[in-house]
Amino acid sequence: MGKKRVTDHKLNVDKVIKNINTISSELKKIKELSQLLLCDLILHFNHPIKTENLAEAERNNPLFEESKISDVSLVSNSFSI
Structure with missing residues (x-):
């Protein structure tokens, strides 16, 4: 039993x-x-897009891209001693 x-x-x-x-x-x-997102923000605020070009820029370059982060399943914390 102990070996198991x-x-x-x-x-x-x-x-x-x-x-x-x-x-x-x-x-x-x-x-x-x-x-990467921080770099994007820094670049955006250092080189802002002109207001009249904003709508076109948003269509061409969406602000946030979907990131795929895999689901991490955790093992139960209960251990039999």
């Missing part, structure tokens, strides 16, 4: 480590995206 618990615990730890790695990579993607 150790095996189950090891599997749970492996799942947690995998999820931490997934979360870490997703956070890196979010950081990169936020840096």
Whole structure:
């Protein structure tokens, strides 16, 4: 019975480590995206578009693009000891 618990615990730890790695990579993607958006804002406010060209510019370059961030599923926090 004790050997099964150790095996189950090891599997749970492996799942947690995998999820931490997934979360870490997703956070890196979010950081990169936020840096790009910040650069866009800086450029926009340093070089504003003339008012008469605003409607055309918005059609050609939408302000925000949809970002695809994968859904991160977490392992249950309950461990049997």
